[in-house]
Amino acid sequence: MKVQMNKxxxxxxxxxxxINRTILAEIFKDEYEIMEACNGVxxxxxxxxxxxxxxxxxxxxxxxxxxxxxxxxxxxxxKINRIPVFLITAADSEKKLxxxxxxxxxxxIRKPFMPHFLKCRISNVVELYAHRNQLEIIVxxxxxxLDRLNQSMIETLAAVIEFRDGESGEHVKRxxxxxxxxxxxxxxTYPEYHxxxxxxxxxxxxxxxxxxxxxxIPDSILNKPGRLTKEEFEVMKxxxxxxxxxxxxxxxxxxxxxxxxxxxxxxxHHERWDGKGYPDGLSGNEISIWAQVVxxxxxxxxxxxxxxxxxxxxxDTAVQMIVDGxxxxxxxxxxxxxxxxxDRIKK
Amino acid sequence: xxxxxxxxxxxxNVEEAIERFLGNASLYxxxxxxxLDLMNDMAVDTDFDCNEYDxxxxxxHAIKGAAGNLSINPIYEAYTEIVNLLRAKQPEQAxxxxxxxxxxxxxxxxxxxxxxx
Numbered sequence: 001m002k003v004q005m006n007k008x009x010x011x012x013x014x015x016x017x018x019i020n021r022t023i024l025a026e027i028f029k030d031e032y033e034i035m036e037a038c039n040g041v042x043x044x045x046x047x048x049x050x051x052x053x054x055x056x057x058x059x060x061x062x063x064x065x066x067x068x069x070x071x072x073x074x075x076x077x078x079k080i081n082r083i084p085v086f087l088i089t090a091a092d093s094e095k096k097l098x099x100x101x102x103x104x105x106x107x108x109i110r111k112p113f114m115p116h117f118l119k120c121r122i123s124n125v126v127e128l129y130a131h132r133n134q135l136e137i138i139v140x141x142x143x144x145x146l147d148r149l150n151q152s153m154i155e156t157l158a159a160v161i162e163f164r165d166g167e168s169g170e171h172v173k174r175x176x177x178x179x180x181x182x183x184x185x186x187x188x189t190y191p192e193y194h195x196x197x198x199x200x201x202x203x204x205x206x207x208x209x210x211x212x213x214x215x216x217i218p219d220s221i222l223n224k225p226g227r228l229t230k231e232e233f234e235v236m237k238x239x240x241x242x243x244x245x246x247x248x249x250x251x252x253x254x255x256x257x258x259x260x261x262x263x264x265x266x267x268x269h270h271e272r273w274d275g276k277g278y279p280d281g282l283s284g285n286e287i288s289i290w291a292q293v294v295x296x297x298x299x300x301x302x303x304x305x306x307x308x309x310x311x312x313x314x315x316d317t318a319v320q321m322i323v324d325g326x327x328x329x330x331x332x333x334x335x336x337x338x339x340x341x342x343d344r345i346k347k
Numbered sequence: 348x349x350x351x352x353x354x355x356x357x358x359x360n361v362e363e364a365i366e367r368f369l370g371n372a373s374l375y376x377x378x379x380x381x382x383l384d385l386m387n388d389m390a391v392d393t394d395f396d397c398n399e400y401d402x403x404x405x406x407x408h409a410i411k412g413a414a415g416n417l418s419i420n421p422i423y424e425a426y427t428e429i430v431n432l433l434r435a436k437q438p439e440q441a442x443x444x445x446x447x448x449x450x451x452x453x454x455x456x457x458x459x460x461x462x463x464x
Contacts, residue, residue: 017385017409017413018381019378019417022381023416026368027369061408061409090412090415090427090430111412111416112415113367115369
């Protein structure tokens with residue numbers, strides 16, 4: 001393995017015959033930093049290192065690990081999508097060449113080498129890949145920025161509602177954290193409720209908007225210190241459906257997935273497993289698992305927080321009350337998971 | 348006569364090879380010396396096993412590639428044919444070509460050896 005350090009783009013030459021490597025190095029040394037490997041194993045060490053490789057010139061027939069095996073490895077690690085690979089070959093193995101192309105090789109370098117054509121072809125592809133990789137980075141950064149902006153708008157909106165409710169804005173953050181812990185555990189424990197991590201992240205973020213409809217509830221009811229009358233409670237219940245109406249007017253501030261979860265959580269986080277919840281009176285698994293999880297998180301946080309009409313319960317008391325069914329009926333599977341993660345929630 | 352002149356007389360396309368090394372004649376000469384090592388490591392004789400010759404394909408393939416890049420045309424052309432015949436499962440015919448090229452090959456190798464420092 002031979003390494004030269006400078007700021008030029010780097011080309012990796014992989015060939016077991018030193019003469020071939022030397023000629024290629026001579027051709028490219030003025031424009032590129034050159035790294036050399038004399039077999040596939042050495043090549044993969046370099047490709048998998050932190051070094052930025054701009055192109056690989058790869059011999060097919062080599063000892064220890066041949067060119068096709070290197071390509072297979074690069075496919076497995078997805079490096080093949082970012083690094084152009086040129087096959088070094090004589091025109092005597094069409095079958096291997098076809099396999100090479102099928103594994104993602106970009107072009108073929110025929111022996112004996114023709115320096116001028118080689119320089120042009122490889123430089124063009126290296127520049128093209130560099131440009132494409134750069135564009136991908138820019139797009140990814142923009143998407144992440146937009147995502148952060150959207151999330152901060154959602155959090156701001158949720159926090160505004162919290163302040164009106166006499167809360168500090170911490171409630172929605174706690175709900176998001178609780179939802180994330182519970183949802184991950186439910187997903188890992190029960191195959192029927194399994195969701196990819198990216199979806200759980202969306203659910204956790206969406207949970208912050210569960211009470212957005214409270215903005216439509218009059219102060220006299222929202223901040224009433226005593227028990228609500230039947231009529232007042234009917235008004236209070238409307239925060240679920242009013243929340244959905246609000247979300248329908250602002251679908252553009254969130255992506256489709258977040259909107260779908262937010263809407264569902266907003267509407268159904270007061271449904272109950274036994275069908276005695278509101279607004280739709282859904283029961284059992286008619287209620288989405290994410291709405292069920294937010295429901296438990298919301299009840300736990302309400303119990304352990306001080307409100308204008310009650311003192312805060314301790315963690316242990318709150319857990320016991322929920323498990324004992326004092327705060328409504330919940331999915332037994334969620335309760336089991338809730339008990340399991342209770343210590344983590346306390347922290 | 349120097350090494351390059353002698354090789355020209357033996358049908359080695361020296362101009363083409365030096366062009367391949369971007370005009371660097373001394374690097375070309377250095378690689379000719381490396382070619383001696385390669386021919387030593389990859390030496391193939393006519394007595395190879397006609398039923399089991401995968402390693403011979405690898406060796407002749409390596410010689411062909413290097414000889415082509417150094418424009419040692421007699422060796423390059425003969426080994427191109429040998430590799431093709433071996434891949435076509437005709438080892439006996441490959442041996443006939445090998446027999447013919449070995450004296451030419453030895454002559455070129457001896458010539459390079461003469462200048463080996």
